[in-house]
């Protein structure tokens with residue numbers, strides 16, 4: 001493992017075992033600025049041109065194809081270990097089908113980090129929340145039966161109806177928790193995050209994308225921090241013009257006066273191809 005620390009002003013609140021601390025440096029979150037919702041971080045890997053997926057290519061989907069870094073994989077586990085819950089958008093789940101077609105469970109692979117999460121931090125089994133307005137989610141995917149994670153679906157009334165009829169069709173006892181927030185097929189993200197904090201005790205939430213979901217969080221000023229892996233390659237445009245390769249930032253659009261800025265909290269690198277930024281949201285700046 002060749003992770004190098006270049007700079008950090010991180011809080012130091014987690015009881016990292018010495019060998020994790022030697023590898024990463026100190027790690028902590030600031031006190032919650034808004035106690036009504038969780039502290040929300042995001043984690044993405046992107047190329048030099050900001051793009052986050054070779055999405056239209058058939059073998060694209062495991063995320064590692066942009067990353068190709070074992071340090072990035074370890075850092076992903078490190079972040080998963082420290083957050084109460086993770087969140088992904090339904091399209092990521094629908095698209096990221098591994099070769100067997102059953103998808104990933106988004107679990108922690110590093111056994112030491114998994115035990116640290118459970119025993120030292122006392123955070124229990126990972127909670128992986130999937131956001132879907134449509135409810136168009138295949139409940140036979142691996143994530144819904146993996147012993148490593150507890151999967152929840154956050155949806156609205158229409159999506160819940162679709163999911164319940166799928167459960168009936170499958171004729172099985174469904175253990176996936178479904179949280180229905182609002183009418184129709186859109187979830188109000190401010191309400192949903194407040195519900196997670198106030199009714200389900202989730203104090204830290206890790207948004208793992210995709211870009212669409214992240215963009216909505218950013219628009220709603222629900223992002224506190226970004227972890228960004230820069231994979232030093234250029235993805236370029238899609239090979240199929242009808243399928244766009246997204247940047248990590250979805251469809252947000254700003255002007256110089258409204259563009260949100262982020263402050264550098266830490267910088268790691270792994271020679272020769274990867275840099276790892278930790279950034280804290282500050283919002284628009286005046287000059």
Ligand SMILES: NC(=O)c1ccc[n+]([C@@H]2O[C@H](COP(=O)([O-])OP(=O)(O)OC[C@H]3O[C@@H](n4cnc5c(N)ncnc54)[C@H](OP(=O)(O)O)[C@@H]3O)[C@@H](O)[C@H]2O)c1
Nearest residue numbers: 044045052089090091092132133134187209210211212213
């Ligand atoms: N590089 C990376 O680190 C990284 C990380 C994650 C994903 N990716 C890639 O990104 C691509 C997928 O990203 P994406 O941006 O297209 O999709 P996405 O953000 O994963 O999912 C979008 C979906 O989330 C649901 N959603 C989002 N906001 C909602 C709201 N307010 N209310 C209700 N539902 C909401 C909707 O689901 P319904 O359609 O079910 O209503 C929407 O279609 C894939 O290629 C994936 O591999 C890359």
